[in-house]
Amino acid sequence: EAGVAQSPRYKIIEKRQSVAFWCNPISGHATLYWYQQILGQGPKLLIQFQNNGVVDDSQLPKDRFSAERLKGVDSTLKIQPAKLEDSAVYLCASSLGHPDQPQHFGDGTRLSIL
Amino acid sequence: QKEVEQNSGPLSVPEGAIASLNCTYSDRGSQSFFWYRQYSGKSPELIMFIYSNGDKEDGRFTAQLNKASQYVSLLIRDSQPSDSATYLCAVKGSSASKIIFGSGTRLSIRP
Numbered sequence: 001e002a003g004v005a006q007s008p009r010y011k012i013i014e015k016r017q018s019v020a021f022w023c024n025p026i027s028g029h030a031t032l033y034w035y036q037q038i039l040g041q042g043p044k045l046l047i048q049f050q051n052n053g054v055v056d057d058s059q060l061p062k063d064r065f066s067a068e069r070l071k072g073v074d075s076t077l078k079i080q081p082a083k084l085e086d087s088a089v090y091l092c093a094s095s096l097g098h099p100d101q102p103q104h105f106g107d108g109t110r111l112s113i114l
Numbered sequence: 115q116k117e118v119e120q121n122s123g124p125l126s127v128p129e130g131a132i133a134s135l136n137c138t139y140s141d142r143g144s145q146s147f148f149w150y151r152q153y154s155g156k157s158p159e160l161i162m163f164i165y166s167n168g169d170k171e172d173g174r175f176t177a178q179l180n181k182a183s184q185y186v187s188l189l190i191r192d193s194q195p196s197d198s199a200t201y202l203c204a205v206k207g208s209s210a211s212k213i214i215f216g217s218g219t220r221l222s223i224r225p
Contacts, residue, residue: 035215042118042202042215043158056212091157100146100165100206103213105157 002026004106006092012112018080021109024073025094031055033103034067034077035091043091049075050097079111087113117141118205120216127223133190135201135219140184143208147179147186150202152218158202162188193223 005024013019025032030051035043046065047057052072060067064083069075079086089110093103119138127133135149146165150158164170164177164186176189186205190197200218207214 040217042204042217044215045212048212058212089157102148102160102163104160108157 004092004094004104006090006106006109008109009107010110010112012114013082014114015084016081018078019082019111020079021077021090021092021111023075023077023092023106025075025092026104028096029094029104030072030097031095031101031103032069032075033091033093033095034075035093037089037091037108039088046077082111082113084113087111116216117207117214118203118216120201120203120219122217123220124222125219127193127221129193129195129223129225131193133193133197133221133223135188135190135203135221136185137187137203137205137216138185139203139205139214141205141207142181142184144181144184144205145208146206146213147177148204148206148213149175149177149186149188150204150215151197152200152202154199161201190221195223195225197221198223 032049034046037043048055049069067077089108091108092106095101095103148163149161152158162177174191178187202218203216
């Protein structure tokens with residue numbers, strides 16, 4: 001079974017630029033999550049999709065972050081404009097539809113803002 | 115009060131001993147509890163999940179849940195150097211399906 005795919009693995013941009021990340025979940029997984037993990041901290045949920053609908057985006061900074069999962073499969077997360085504090089690893093995870101099912105993580109995208 | 119709390123460590127344990135990692139949570143209605151292992155520079159990988167009070171064993175790993183006291187622990191028997199990593203506790207709260215992660219405990223197994 002193929003795991004969660006994410007790209008790119010690394011990205012370096014200057015502040016105020018924009019960036020996009022892509023995620024393809026495990027086949028058949030209805031739920032997709034985007035997390036932000038700052039060094040030394042646990043992952044923080046940014047947004048959760050169930051199929052192509054948003055379940056939770058309460059911690060997504062909506063003035064600069066956006067995410068979509070149009071066809072209920074792969075997803076993109078965008079930051080525009082980026083700030084220095086956005087430097088982090090952005091993790092995508094997926095799980096089967098039941099909310100108690102454990103999540104499986106991709107390798108993440110390490111974002112550095114200069 | 116943080117929703118999910120873990121001692122940041124580092125926790126140093128001699129090889130072959132039992133490592134005990136603890137996690138407390140604030141939402142009394144929490145339903146599901148997960149332990150993830152994260153090696154430096156890598157993404158979290160699931161080790162165990164537990165839903166009911168008591169112990170759940172899987173190989174060298176045992177998860178223990180006590181809902182009355184609002185804590186969940188992970189025991190690693192016969193600790194190996196390869197167990198050196200950060201261990202993340204994750205809790206699914208009573209509302210909706212958001213899972214909240216603790217900050218993790220860094221475990222170091224010394225030969």
